[in-house]
Amino acid sequence: MIVYATILALLGTPSPVKTPGSYFGMPEQASTIAAGVDWMYDFITWLCIFFFVVIVGAMVIFMIKYRRRAHVADTGGPTHNTPLEITWTVIPLILVIAIFYIGLKGYVHITTPPANSYEIEVTGQRWFWTFRYPNGATETNILHVPVHRPVKLTMGSDDVIHAMFIPAFRVKQDVVPGRRTQLWFEATRVGEFDLKCAEYCGTQHSQMIGKVIVYDEDEFEVVIEELARWIDDVPDEKLHLAGALMYNQCSSCHTLDGSDLIGPSFKETHELFKAAGTRQLADGATVAVDDDYLQQSILKPLDQIAKGYPSSMPPGIGTQLGARKLQALVQFIIRLDEVAPDGNLIEVNRQDIVVEEAEAEEAE
Amino acid sequence: MTTIDVTKPMQPEAGRPAQGTNYLNHTTGIMSWLLTMDHKRIGVMYLVSILTSFFLAGIFGLLVRTELIAPGRTIMDADAYNIMFTLHGAIMVFLVIIPSVPASLGNFVLPIMLGAKDVAFPRLNLFSYYLWVTGAIFAVAAIIFGGVDTGWTLYVPYSTTGTEMNGIIFLSMAVFVLGFSSIFTGLNFIVTIHRLRPPGMTWFKMPLFLWAIYATGIIQVMATPVIGITVLLLIVERAFGIGIFDASLGGDPVLFQHFFWFYSHPAVYIMILPGMGIISELISVHSHKHIFGYRFIAFSSVAIALFGFIVWGHHMFVSSQSPLMNVLFSAITFSVSIPSAVKIFNWLATLYKGSISLNTPMLYALSFIFLFTIGGLTGLHLGTLATDIHLHDTYFVVAHFHYVMMGGAIIALIGGIHHWWPKITGRMYSEFWGRIACGLVFVGFNIAFFTQFVMGAKGMPRRYWDYTDQYRIYHVVSTVGSYIMAIGFFITAAYLIHSLFRGRKAPANPWGGRSLEWQCSSPPPAENFPEPPHVGDCYDYSVLEWDEQEQGYHWRRDIPHPVGEA
Numbered sequence: 001m002i003v004y005a006t007i008l009a010l011l012g013t014p015s016p017v018k019t020p021g022s023y024f025g026m027p028e029q030a031s032t033i034a035a036g037v038d039w040m041y042d043f044i045t046w047l048c049i050f051f052f053v054v055i056v057g058a059m060v061i062f063m064i065k066y067r068r069r070a071h072v073a074d075t076g077g078p079t080h081n082t083p084l085e086i087t088w089t090v091i092p093l094i095l096v097i098a099i100f101y102i103g104l105k106g107y108v109h110i111t112t113p114p115a116n117s118y119e120i121e122v123t124g125q126r127w128f129w130t131f132r133y134p135n136g137a138t139e140t141n142i143l144h145v146p147v148h149r150p151v152k153l154t155m156g157s158d159d160v161i162h163a164m165f166i167p168a169f170r171v172k173q174d175v176v177p178g179r180r181t182q183l184w185f186e187a188t189r190v191g192e193f194d195l196k197c198a199e200y201c202g203t204q205h206s207q208m209i210g211k212v213i214v215y216d217e218d219e220f221e222v223v224i225e226e227l228a229r230w231i232d233d234v235p236d237e238k239l240h241l242a243g244a245l246m247y248n249q250c251s252s253c254h255t256l257d258g259s260d261l262i263g264p265s266f267k268e269t270h271e272l273f274k275a276a277g278t279r280q281l282a283d284g285a286t287v288a289v290d291d292d293y294l295q296q297s298i299l300k301p302l303d304q305i306a307k308g309y310p311s312s313m314p315p316g317i318g319t320q321l322g323a324r325k326l327q328a329l330v331q332f333i334i335r336l337d338e339v340a341p342d343g344n345l346i347e348v349n350r351q352d353i354v355v356e357e358a359e360a361e362e363a364e
Numbered sequence: 365m366t367t368i369d370v371t372k373p374m375q376p377e378a379g380r381p382a383q384g385t386n387y388l389n390h391t392t393g394i395m396s397w398l399l400t401m402d403h404k405r406i407g408v409m410y411l412v413s414i415l416t417s418f419f420l421a422g423i424f425g426l427l428v429r430t431e432l433i434a435p436g437r438t439i440m441d442a443d444a445y446n447i448m449f450t451l452h453g454a455i456m457v458f459l460v461i462i463p464s465v466p467a468s469l470g471n472f473v474l475p476i477m478l479g480a481k482d483v484a485f486p487r488l489n490l491f492s493y494y495l496w497v498t499g500a501i502f503a504v505a506a507i508i509f510g511g512v513d514t515g516w517t518l519y520v521p522y523s524t525t526g527t528e529m530n531g532i533i534f535l536s537m538a539v540f541v542l543g544f545s546s547i548f549t550g551l552n553f554i555v556t557i558h559r560l561r562p563p564g565m566t567w568f569k570m571p572l573f574l575w576a577i578y579a580t581g582i583i584q585v586m587a588t589p590v591i592g593i594t595v596l597l598l599i600v601e602r603a604f605g606i607g608i609f610d611a612s613l614g615g616d617p618v619l620f621q622h623f624f625w626f627y628s629h630p631a632v633y634i635m636i637l638p639g640m641g642i643i644s645e646l647i648s649v650h651s652h653k654h655i656f657g658y659r660f661i662a663f664s665s666v667a668i669a670l671f672g673f674i675v676w677g678h679h680m681f682v683s684s685q686s687p688l689m690n691v692l693f694s695a696i697t698f699s700v701s702i703p704s705a706v707k708i709f710n711w712l713a714t715l716y717k718g719s720i721s722l723n724t725p726m727l728y729a730l731s732f733i734f735l736f737t738i739g740g741l742t743g744l745h746l747g748t749l750a751t752d753i754h755l756h757d758t759y760f761v762v763a764h765f766h767y768v769m770m771g772g773a774i775i776a777l778i779g780g781i782h783h784w785w786p787k788i789t790g791r792m793y794s795e796f797w798g799r800i801a802c803g804l805v806f807v808g809f810n811i812a813f814f815t816q817f818v819m820g821a822k823g824m825p826r827r828y829w830d831y832t833d834q835y836r837i838y839h840v841v842s843t844v845g846s847y848i849m850a851i852g853f854f855i856t857a858a859y860l861i862h863s864l865f866r867g868r869k870a871p872a873n874p875w876g877g878r879s880l881e882w883q884c885s886s887p888p889p890a891e892n893f894p895e896p897p898h899v900g901d902c903y904d905y906s907v908l909e910w911d912e913q914e915q916g917y918h919w920r921r922d923i924p925h926p927v928g929e930a
C-alpha cells in the first residue's frame with residue numbers, strides 16, 4: 001500500500017483530456033473519467049492501426065512483388081542483421097512503456113475515490129442489485145445518483161461473484177463474496193444509463209441488468225427522500241408485503257424454509273411466535289418470542305443472541321430502518337406463512353401495495 | 365523405458381525398409397495401431413482424436429452463435445446456452461488447442477527432424493495418448509451426468525456452491541487427467557531434444573519448430589501441475605464442503621483465480637508457441653529463403669515461455685486484487701508483447717526478396733500473420749489498466765482471444781496439417797480447394813470476430829444469453845461470419861479425406877523443405893532413417909533442386925545426401 005501511495009503521489013491527479021468522444025466505437029460518455037479513457041483507447045487503437053498497416057502492408061507487398069515465378073530452390077539473401085533486429089526490439093519496447101505509463105496514470109485516478117464521495121451500499125445477488133442509501137432508502141436494480149458529485153459504491157455479494165459494470169461511466173468492479181469492493185465515479189450529465197452484471201453468475205446472468213439514473217442535486221434529494229418514505233404509504237394491513245420487499249437485506253443469513261445459515265431461520269422464529277413459544281439464548285436465559293422480542297432482535301441484535309448462533313448481525317441494520325420499516329419486517333415474520341408459503345417468497349410489487357394519496361383521501 | 369541410441373548405426377539390412385513399405389503399412393491390424401509405440405502412428409491417432417474434438421466443439425460454438433443471432437430465446441434456453449458455451453470453451457482449450465500441435469504434428473515431426481527413430485520414451489508417449497482419451501471420456505461423462513455451466517474458467521464459488529449441475533466434478537477430473545497427458549508429452553519432448561539430437565545438430569542448428577516445442581515443453585512441465593492441484597481442491601470443496609475458496613467456509617474466491625490463471629495464462633503460450641514454431645517453418649520453406657534472424661526467433665520463444673509465468677494477474681484487474689499488483693502485472697504484461705513482435709518482424713524480413721509460393725500452407729501462414737497481428741495488438745488495450753477496466757469481460761476480450769487462439773493457434777495447426785499432409789499420408793490434396801477453403805475460413809473468421817471488438821467496446825458483456833437491441837446487428841453479422849468459416853472447414857475436411865483415396869502420390873519433398881523430415885520418403889519408413897543423417901543448416905535451400913518429373917524437390921546430385929543415399 002505504501003508503494004502504491006507513493007506512485008499515486010508521484011503521478012498526481014491528471015486533468016481529464018477533453019475529446020468529442022471515441023472514434024472507435026466506445027459508448028456515450030457520462031462520467032468524468034470517460035473522456036480520458038476514450039482518449040487512451042483511441043490513442044492505442046491509432047497505434048495499432050499504424051502497426052497493422054506497416055506489418056500487413058509489407059506482407060501484402062512482398063506477397064505480390066516476390067511471388068513465385070520459377071522453381072528456384074533457394075533465393076539467398078541476408079539471414080540476419082543484428083542492428084536492424086535490435087532496432088525493432090527497442091522501438092516497440094519504448095512504445096509499450098509509454099502506453100503502460102499513460103494507462104497507469106488514468107488507472108490511479110479511476111481507483112482512488114475522492115474523500116467527499118457520496119456513499120452507496122451495493123449488494124449483488126442472483127439475479128438483482130440492491131442499493132442502500134445513507135438515509136436508509138433502498139432500491140432494487142435502479143441506482144439513483146446526483147450529477148457532478150463523486151459517488152462511491154461499496155459492494156458485497158451474497159452468493160457468487162458478480163461485477164458492477166456501467167459502460168457510460170467506463171467503470172467495472174467485481175463484487176466478491178467475502179470481500180468488500182469499491183468503485184467510484186462522477187456523473188457529468190443527467191440521464192439514464194445501462195448497468196450490467198459483467199461476471200458470469202448463472203441462468204439469469206444476462207437479465208441482471210438495471211439502470212443508473214442521474215439527477216440534478218435538488219431532484220436527487222427529493223428522489224432519495226421519497227425512496228426512504230414510500231413505506232409510509234403502505235397501509236397497515238399490507239405491511240407484511242412491504243417486509244417481503246425488504247427481505248433481500250436479511251436473506252444472506254436468515255432463510256425462509258427452516259434451513260440454517262448464519263442466523264436462525266425466519267420460519268423457525270415464525271413458528272415459535274405462532275405457538276407463543278420461547279427461545280433459548282446464548283447466555284442461558286429464555287425469552288418469549290413475541291412482538292417485542294422480534295422488534296428488539298432487529299434493533300439490538302447483539303443483546304439477545306439465540307443459542308447456537310454467532311453474534312454477527314450488524315446493529316446498524318435495524319436502527320437505520322425507521323419505525324415503519326421495522327414494523328414491516330416484524331409483520332413479515334409474523335405473517336410468514338402468507339408471504340412465503342413452503343419457504344418461497346411470493347411475488348410482490350411496490351406499486352401494488354402503496355396507496356396513492358388521492359386514493360387514500362377517497363377512502364376517507 | 366525404451367530409449368533409442370541414435371549414435372549406433374543400425375544394420376543396413378534391418379534398417380532399410382523393403383521397397384514400398386512405410387510406417388502406415390509395415391504392420392497391419394487395429395492392434396498394431398492401438399498398441400503402437402511409433403511416434404508417427406501416435407501422432408496420427410492424436411491428430412484424428414483432436415480434429416474430432418475440434419469438430420464437436422466447433423458445432424457447440426456454432427450453436428452458441430445461432431442462439432445469439434436474435435435477442436431472447438432463439439433455439440435454446442439460458443441454461444442450455446450456458447452449457448453450450450462452457451463445453452465449447454472447455455473442449456477447445458483442454459482437448460483441442462493445448463494438446464493440438466505438440467501432440468499431433470509435434471509427435472509426428474519432432475523425432476524425424478532430429479533424425480531419430482522415435483521419441484526418448486515411446487511407451488510414455490503412448491500412455492500420454494491414453495490419458496488424453498481418458499480425459500476425453502471424463503469430459504463426455506460431464507456432459508452426460510449432470511452437465512456443466514460454469515464456463516471453462518470454473519470460477520468459484522459458482523462452481524462449488526452456485527450451480528446444481530454435477531458435471532463439474534467430471535470436468536475437473538478431465539482437466540486433471542488431461543494435465544498429466546500434457547506434462548508427459550512435454551517431458552518426453554524435452555528429453556528427446558536434449559538426448560536424441562544427431563551428431564552435429566547443435567542447439568542453434570535445430571529447426572525453429574523444435575525450439576518452440578522445447579519452450580512449450582518447459583511450460584507444460586512447470587505450469588500444468590498447478591491446474592491439477594487447483595481442480596483437486598475444487599473437487600474437495602464441492603464434494604466434501606471443505607473450505608478453501610468459498611468465503612462462507614472461510615476461503616477466498618480470488619485465491620482460486622490466482623491458482624487458475626497461474627496455469628491458464630502460461631497455457632496460452634502452450635497454445636500459441638508451437639503455432640509460432642510452425643509458422644517459422646512454413647514462412648521459410650514456402651518463401652524458399654533462409655529464415656531471417658534465427659537466434660532472435662529462437663530466443664523469443666524462450667523469452668515468451670519465461671515471461672508467460674509472471675503475467676497471470678492481468679486476467680484479474682477488476683477482481684479486487686490490490687491496485688499495486690495490478691500495476692505490476694500490467695507492466696510485466698507489456699514486456700511479453702516484445703518477443704511476439706520480434707517474431708512478426710523476422711517473418712516479414714524472411715518474406716523480403718523471397719520466392720513466395722502462395723499455396724495452401726503458405727496462405728494459412730500469411731493468414732496467421734494477419735490475424736495474430738490483430739490479436740496481439742488488441743492485447744495492448746487489455747494490458748493497459750485504464751482501458752481494460754471498461755473492456756474486461758466484454759466481447760472485446762472474446763474477440764481478442766479468438767484472434768490469438770483461433771486466428772493464431774488453430775490457423776497454424778491447419779497450416780501445419782497442410783504442410784505435412786503429404787509427408788503424413790503420402791498423398792497430395794487439391795490445391796484449388798485448399799485455397800478456396802482457406803479464403804472462406806479467413807474471411808468468415810474476420811466477419812465473425814472483428815465485429816465482436818466493436819460490440820465489446822460498446823459494452824456488450826460476454827456470456828450473455830440475451831442482449832438489448834443495440835447489439836443486434838453485430839450479433840447477426842458475427843453469426844453469419846461463423847457460418848462462412850464453418851463452410852470453409854467442411855470443405856477442408858472434404859478435400860483432405862478425398863485426397864486419402866484419390867490424391868496424387870506425394871513426392872518426398874513437394875515444397876522444397878530442407879529439414880530432415882523432407883529427406884525421407886513420403887510417408888516415412890517405420891524407422892525414419894536407416895542411419896543417423898548428417899546435419900547441416902536446415903534453412904539453407906541451395907542444396908535442393910526442382911525435379912519436374914517428380915513434381916517435387918530433391919537433393920542436388922553434386923552434394924552428398926544427408927541420409928547417405930541418392
